[in-house]
Amino acid sequence: MSDRRSTRRRLxxxxxxxxxxxxxxxxxxxxxxxxxxxxxGGLTMANILAVGQKENxxxxxxxxxxxxxxxxxxxxxxxxxxxxxxSNTKSSASLIVFIFILPMWMxxxxxxxxxxxxxxxxGVINTVLTFFGLPKAKMINTExxxxxGMVYNYxxxxxxxxxxxxxxxxxxxxxxxxxxxxxxxxxxxxxTVPLSVPGIISGITMVFVPALTTFVISDLLGGGKILLIxxxxxxxxxxxxxxNVGSGLSIVLMIFVIGxxxxxxxxxxxxxxxxx
Amino acid sequence: xxxxxxxxxDISKSFDGQLVLDEMNLYIRENEFVTLLGPSGxxxxxxxxxxxxxxxxxxxxxxxxxxxxTGLPAYKRQLNTVFxxxxxxxxxxxxxxxxxxxxxxxxxxxxxxxKIKYSLKLVNLEGYEDRxxxxxxxxxxxxxxxxxxxxxxxxxxxxxxPLGALDLKLRQEMQYELIRLKNExxxxxxxxxxxxxxxxxxxxxxxxxxxxxxxxxxxxxxIYNEPENAFVAxxxxxxxxxDGIMIQDRLVEILGTRMACVDAGFxxxxxxxxxxxxxxxxxxxxxxxxxxxxxxxVIFKGVHYEMEVEANGxxxxxxxxxxxxxxxxxxxxxxxxxxxxxxxxESEDEKAVELDV
Ligand SMILES: Nc1ncnc2c1ncn2[C@@H]1O[C@H](COP(=O)(O)OP(=O)(O)OP(=O)(O)O)[C@@H](O)[C@H]1O
Ligand SMILES: [Mg+2]
Numbered sequence: 001m002s003d004r005r006s007t008r009r010r011l012x013x014x015x016x017x018x019x020x021x022x023x024x025x026x027x028x029x030x031x032x033x034x035x036x037x038x039x040x041g042g043l044t045m046a047n048i049l050a051v052g053q054k055e056n057x058x059x060x061x062x063x064x065x066x067x068x069x070x071x072x073x074x075x076x077x078x079x080x081x082x083x084x085x086x087s088n089t090k091s092s093a094s095l096i097v098f099i100f101i102l103p104m105w106m107x108x109x110x111x112x113x114x115x116x117x118x119x120x121x122x123g124v125i126n127t128v129l130t131f132f133g134l135p136k137a138k139m140i141n142t143e144x145x146x147x148x149g150m151v152y153n154y155x156x157x158x159x160x161x162x163x164x165x166x167x168x169x170x171x172x173x174x175x176x177x178x179x180x181x182x183x184x185x186x187x188x189x190x191x192t193v194p195l196s197v198p199g200i201i202s203g204i205t206m207v208f209v210p211a212l213t214t215f216v217i218s219d220l221l222g223g224g225k226i227l228l229i230x231x232x233x234x235x236x237x238x239x240x241x242x243x244n245v246g247s248g249l250s251i252v253l254m255i256f257v258i259g260x261x262x263x264x265x266x267x268x269x270x271x272x273x274x275x276x
Numbered sequence: 277x278x279x280x281x282x283x284x285x286d287i288s289k290s291f292d293g294q295l296v297l298d299e300m301n302l303y304i305r306e307n308e309f310v311t312l313l314g315p316s317g318x319x320x321x322x323x324x325x326x327x328x329x330x331x332x333x334x335x336x337x338x339x340x341x342x343x344x345x346t347g348l349p350a351y352k353r354q355l356n357t358v359f360x361x362x363x364x365x366x367x368x369x370x371x372x373x374x375x376x377x378x379x380x381x382x383x384x385x386x387x388x389x390x391k392i393k394y395s396l397k398l399v400n401l402e403g404y405e406d407r408x409x410x411x412x413x414x415x416x417x418x419x420x421x422x423x424x425x426x427x428x429x430x431x432x433x434x435x436x437x438p439l440g441a442l443d444l445k446l447r448q449e450m451q452y453e454l455i456r457l458k459n460e461x462x463x464x465x466x467x468x469x470x471x472x473x474x475x476x477x478x479x480x481x482x483x484x485x486x487x488x489x490x491x492x493x494x495x496x497x498x499i500y501n502e503p504e505n506a507f508v509a510x511x512x513x514x515x516x517x518x519d520g521i522m523i524q525d526r527l528v529e530i531l532g533t534r535m536a537c538v539d540a541g542f543x544x545x546x547x548x549x550x551x552x553x554x555x556x557x558x559x560x561x562x563x564x565x566x567x568x569x570x571x572x573x574v575i576f577k578g579v580h581y582e583m584e585v586e587a588n589g590x591x592x593x594x595x596x597x598x599x600x601x602x603x604x605x606x607x608x609x610x611x612x613x614x615x616x617x618x619x620x621x622e623s624e625d626e627k628a629v630e631l632d633v
Contacts, residue, residue, distance in 0.1 A: 173363050173365065173366075175350070175357070175363065176357070178329075178350040179425075180424070182376075186380055195367055
């Protein structure tokens with residue numbers, strides 16, 4: 001009985017396994033092959049060590065800095081929002097969630113391009129500023145613009161896991177804390193935050209990883225002048241056609257991603273974070 | 277006044293325009309075991325939450341030792357709650373759960389350790405310090421919830437149907453456990469239940485509520501033996517509740533039959549409610565009682581038989597140690613002092629609270 005069922009389950013999993021092999025394992029294997037070989041052939045570590053070159057290292061550090069900043073800002077913005085959502089009635093909360101998710105249905109590129117138009121030197125915001133006789137602000141092609149684009153695009157990925165985890169906490173848990181003498185501050189510190197750790201972990205992962213690896217946002221809002229590690233890798237593949245160094249840097253980036261997830265897993269004892 | 281620990285003064289509360297408590301007045305004395313008893317939705321939890329500080333009444337005041345605490349937040353009140361669904365902190369061990377309130381109050385480590393030990397002993401769960409709440413059974417979690425509340429040495433413990441989720445046997449055990457606990461620590465208990473047996477077993481004072489109104493306040497004996505209205509009579513134990521007419525003092529007409537009773541002062545030919553407990557109906561041979569009837573069903577209940585007897589168009593509930601076969605012709609007799617006469621509800625409000633159980 002259970003034997004037959006497990007055979008059936010294996011059969012049902014078939015298409016996914018094919019998908020995974022074709023679109024995950026094969027590309028991954030190719031990256032490793034390219035990453036550890038020289039263009040002329042032969043094994044080498046040079047592609048990996050290329051990260052130590054000045055401009056590559058600079059891009060990697062800048063990526064880490066901006067994505068960390070973006071993650072922190074997202075967390076600070078998302079937590080209060082998720083709390084507000086939680087304390088609302090079901091219907092008004094789902095309306096707010098809906099409004100919040102609405103822009104996500106628009107293409108990611110379009111949304112970012114919209115910011116470009118807003119932030120440009122002769123863009124919407126500066127036009128308004130000059131109309132009121134105020135000096136123009138330099139916004140586009142700054143690190144700030146990139147962080148703004150990141151936060152705008154990834155904030156929902158922080159809000160939703162937090163909201164999910166917070167709504168699962170029964171009201172009586174908070175009331176119990178108050179009953180035992182905890183004011184709002186202590187209830188937050190001792191109960192709300194610890195119980196929302198899985199959501200925090202999940203949110204951080206879902207914001208930090210794409211922010212660390214993005215090249216589109218920095219392309220559009222950084223004007224190609226501010227290079228993140230994603231842009232460097234992109235250029236290796238599409239401009240200089242150096243797939244080997246591109247792959248090598250990708251592997252380094254992957255190590256950073258896996259490393260950060262491993263660190264986060266330590267905090268998420270129950271492994272709930274990945275379940276969203 | 278002086279021995280009142282808590283006073284509820286003219287408390288009204290409505291949710292979404294629906295009146296849940298209407299001008300409620302109630303006082304609770306120090307060291308009393310008070311039970312709020314009533315059917316689902318009658319406002320028991322709301323009353324408890326107002327006392328605990330989790331709801332604010334629309335009008336009225338809550339006094340604690342004579343001081344107005346209506347606006348005082350829950351975390352500043354000298355009382356603790358045992359929630360219906362335990363509400364243990366899932367991320368903390370049993371010991372940390374119990375220590376929660378004490379840590380907030382910045383008690384010393386030694387004090388907290390002693391208190392944890394003492395309270396776990398009190399609820400018979402020694403050695404559970406390092407377990408997580410979800411590894412405990414429902415009854416054990418409930419006891420931890422009680423331990424977590426009492427370590428704070430509250431003046432009053434509020435319990436909202438704390439045994440509601442437990443099976444019958446465990447519930448009865450816990451009832452005795454709670455009474456023992458209360459005697460041991462000597463504090464006031466305000467207890468919510470919709471189980472009349474539980475209320476009768478445990479309480480010093482029972483407050484019977486229905487649809488936001490207090491129906492009767494009294495000792496278990498008074499509530500059971502002298503219900504003030506048909507609702508209370510019906511809710512507490514089984515009863516036969518009939519329409520009657522008070523012909524004159526000490527004479528009532530029920531189902532067309534005049535019967536002697538002991539009540540007086542209702543006036544002449546006044547419609548009343550008549551309550552007769554099933555154990556007070558005596559079955560005799562046909563023609564020997566006040567009216568004749570036919571047995572329509574018999575159930576064996578252990579100590580006694582419970583029979584239904586059709587007489588004068590009314591289905592009487594009768595409990596007796598003697599069995600009468602279904603179809604047997606019997607006579608019904610009731611001692612005059614076992615007939616309870618009550619005024620019919622007069623206002624619409626009072627009607628609203630009648631018999632819907
Ligand atoms: N927060 C709330 N919002 C809206 N209505 C509420 C709220 N709390 C209680 N009510 C309503 O108030 C009434 C009384 O509720 P309450 O919880 O006090 O009843 P209860 O006597 O405790 O019932 P039960 O035995 O089912 O627990 C119910 O009709 C309930 O629907
Ligand atoms: Mg309730």
